[in-house]
Every structure is written in structure tokens, then in C-alpha cells.
Amino acid sequence: MKVIGVIPGKKESAHIIDVDKPEISSSEVRVKVLRVGICGTDHEIDQGLYGEAPEGEDFLILGHESLGIVEETGRDVKGFEKGDMVVSTVRRPCPENCLNCRSGENDMCLTGNFKERGIKSLHGFMAEYYKEIPEYLVKIPEELSDVGVLLEPLSIVEKAIMQTFKIQERMKWKPKTALVLGAGPIGLLATFVLRDMGINTYTLALDSIDSKKARLVMESGASYIDSTKEPIPELGEKLGNIDFILEATGSSTVSFQAMDILGINGVLALTGITGGDKKLEVDADRLNLSLVLGNKLIFGSVNANITYFRKGVKHMQNFEVKWPGLLSKLISRKVVFEDFKEALLRKKDDIKVIIEIGK
Ligand SMILES: [Zn+2]
Ligand SMILES: [Zn+2]
Numbered sequence: 001m002k003v004i005g006v007i008p009g010k011k012e013s014a015h016i017i018d019v020d021k022p023e024i025s026s027s028e029v030r031v032k033v034l035r036v037g038i039c040g041t042d043h044e045i046d047q048g049l050y051g052e053a054p055e056g057e058d059f060l061i062l063g064h065e066s067l068g069i070v071e072e073t074g075r076d077v078k079g080f081e082k083g084d085m086v087v088s089t090v091r092r093p094c095p096e097n098c099l100n101c102r103s104g105e106n107d108m109c110l111t112g113n114f115k116e117r118g119i120k121s122l123h124g125f126m127a128e129y130y131k132e133i134p135e136y137l138v139k140i141p142e143e144l145s146d147v148g149v150l151l152e153p154l155s156i157v158e159k160a161i162m163q164t165f166k167i168q169e170r171m172k173w174k175p176k177t178a179l180v181l182g183a184g185p186i187g188l189l190a191t192f193v194l195r196d197m198g199i200n201t202y203t204l205a206l207d208s209i210d211s212k213k214a215r216l217v218m219e220s221g222a223s224y225i226d227s228t229k230e231p232i233p234e235l236g237e238k239l240g241n242i243d244f245i246l247e248a249t250g251s252s253t254v255s256f257q258a259m260d261i262l263g264i265n266g267v268l269a270l271t272g273i274t275g276g277d278k279k280l281e282v283d284a285d286r287l288n289l290s291l292v293l294g295n296k297l298i299f300g301s302v303n304a305n306i307t308y309f310r311k312g313v314k315h316m317q318n319f320e321v322k323w324p325g326l327l328s329k330l331i332s333r334k335v336v337f338e339d340f341k342e343a344l345l346r347k348k349d350d351i352k353v354i355i356e357i358g359k
Contacts, residue, residue: 037065063126
């Protein structure tokens with residue numbers, strides 16, 4: 001079968017490789033891949049900045065955002081059958097099997113020695129087929145076949161938001177106003193989840209008010225803010241008490257600006273991966289004072305375990321009822337397998353690019 005592999009550490013090394021179709025054991029499932037989404041992590045891996053091949057191999061099959069269809073199940077597999085549509089989770093427990101990994105929370109791994117399919121020490125899903133054990137597979141209802149490939153990025157959002165509510169059990173909390181920073185796939189998906197929860201949501205990005213991203217934000221009933229016209233520091237006054245901020249721009253400067261406008265008892269969830277070494281001068285006394293006097297909370301959130309994938313499926317179904325077709329508009333470009341190099345190029349107006357692999 002054909003797969004798209006990279007030589008980790010080597011720039012723009014993605015190429016098609018022929019490998020054997022995976023054989024399954026009695027406890028495994030073989031999945032035929034339908035499509036795979038591309039994100040910033042894939043770009044970084046293709047740029048040689050990130051990524052690790054499985055032990056003893058010299059290439060890594062890319063791809064961690066997938067949608068596939070069960071082709072065959074081992075005889076001991078229960079709960080899945082041929083024809084089921086599935087998405088696989090990404091992270092696998094560390095060899096030490098730390099407290100969190102053995103509790104089904106490998107997204108909270110303590111050792112950092114976890115593996116990740118398509119990213120770190122395990123092959124990904126840019127392949128005609130992959131195999132997996134059922135405990136890492138999530139069933140996708142038929143009506144979500146066009147958008148199921150967005151479940152992995154949605155799981156990242158689900159984790160940040162579900163953890164926010166869990167953390168806020170420290171008090172009575174009814175968030176009225178949320179601010180989402182960034183309108184890439186994470187920012188847009190967060191906007192939809194917050195709107196589905198009935199929260200008054202503002203989503204900010206650099207694009208103009210008549211851009212596609214702005215339209216998608218507004219179609220969900222959220223308000224769009226063009227940050228070139230209304231800078232973040234001014235929003236604290238304009239929006240009133242901001243109960244929740246989700247940062248998804250990938251800029252550490254934005255994260256610090258967000259701390260400064262967070263409301264009383266508010267939560268700031270940080271999801272941006274900032275690989276650089278930027279230094280920033282901050283208004284430390286004032287910032288510290290406002291965090292303390294306002295009982296404010298800042299936390300980071302990465303990856304997601306299967307609980308959040310399952311929650312994401314429910315939200316996707318809600319989205320389709322409330323805003324039919326809106327979710328599929330996030331898929332801005334579809335590329336066929338052979339043209340994978342095109343998919344790995346960043347283009348203006350890209351939101352989510354996917355590679356069509358099978359039918
Ligand atoms: Zn991703
Ligand atoms: Zn662990």
C-alpha cells in the first residue's frame with residue numbers, strides 16, 4: 001500500500017513510500033483511510049523541526065487527523081464491525097505507564113515519554129490503511145462523513161473547554177461572555193462549541209470583517225473582531241467582564257495581552273504552540289495584582305484523550321442541526337493523494353486542508 005512518509009529532521013522530505021498493508025491480530029482492527037487533515041504540526045514535521053520515526057525505522061508516516069472505515073476486525077474485537085466509520089485518537093501511553101497514562105488520561109502524561117501517531121515514534125494515518133486496537137477508536141455516525149475528519153482538532157477544543165468548566169467548580173460560575181483569540185480551525189471550532197453552549201462569544205483574528213473566517217464566525221451567532229481595527233488591550237473595556245478566553249493564535253504576545261483583559265473570576269485557556277524564544281516586557285505588578293484580586297486563572301491545555309473525542313461527536317451533531325453545512329465550510333481545500341505536496345503548502349485563505357486518500 002502507499003503511504004506518505006517523512007525523514008524526521010530533514011526539510012521537505014515528504015514522499016510516497018510503498019509498504020506492506022498492515023496485518024491485524026485477533027484483537028486489532030484494520031481501517032481503510034478515507035481522508036486526513038493537515039495542521040501546523042504536520043508543517044513543522046515536514047520542515048524538519050519536529051517528528052520522530054518509530055524505533056528502528058528511518059521514516060515516519062505523517063498524519064494524525066483522520067477519518068476511515070473499518071475494513072476488517074480481529075475475531076476477539078467487540079463493538080466494531082466492517083463498514084463502521086471511525087476516527088483514531090493520537091496519543092499512546094508512556095512506557096513507564098505513569099499514573100495518568102494508566103488512568104486513560106495519556107493527554108496528561110507525567111513523564112513526557114508518550115508516543116503520538118504521525119508525530120512521535122508511531123506511524124500516522126496518511127496511508128491507505130492503518131491498524132489499531134478498539135480502545136483508541138471512536139465511531140462516527142454516517143451523517144458526519146463529510147466533517148468527521150475535523151474531530152481530532154475539535155477534541156483539542158473540547159478538552160480546553162471541559163477542563164475549564166471542571167476547574168471552575170471552585171465556585172458558582174455561569175459564563176456569559178467568551179473571547180476566542182484566533183480564527184484558524186481551533187478558534188473556529190471553539191467558537192462553535194461556545195455558541196452551542198449559548199455563551200455570548202466574540203472571536204478575534206487579523207482578517208477583515210468581510211473575510212470568509214469572519215463570515216463563519218458570524219454564521220454561528222458569534223461576533224467577529226478584526227484585531228487590526230480593535231486591538232486586544234482595548235477589548236477589556238468594550239466587552240465588559242470577560243469570563244473565558246481561549247487563546248489559539250500561537251502568539252505568546254497575544255497570551256500576555258489576554259491575561260490583561262481577563263475578567264473577574266475568569267479563566268484563560270492557552271492552546272497555542274510557540275516554538276520560538278520571544279522575550280517580552282510585561283507590566284508585572286499590575287498584571288499580578290489583577291490576577292490575585294480577580295481570582296483569575298490561567299492554564300495550558302494540549303492533546304486530548306478519547307473522552308474529548310466522544311464529546312466532540314455530540315457537538316458535531318448539534319452543529320449540523322443548528323447550522324447545517326457550517327462545519328464543512330472549514331474544509332477550505334481538498335487535495336488528492338498524489339498531490340500531497342500541494343496540501344503541505346500553506347496558501348492564503350486556507351483554514352483546513354485535507355488529503356483525500358480512499359473512498
Ligand atoms: Zn493537528
Ligand atoms: Zn505517561
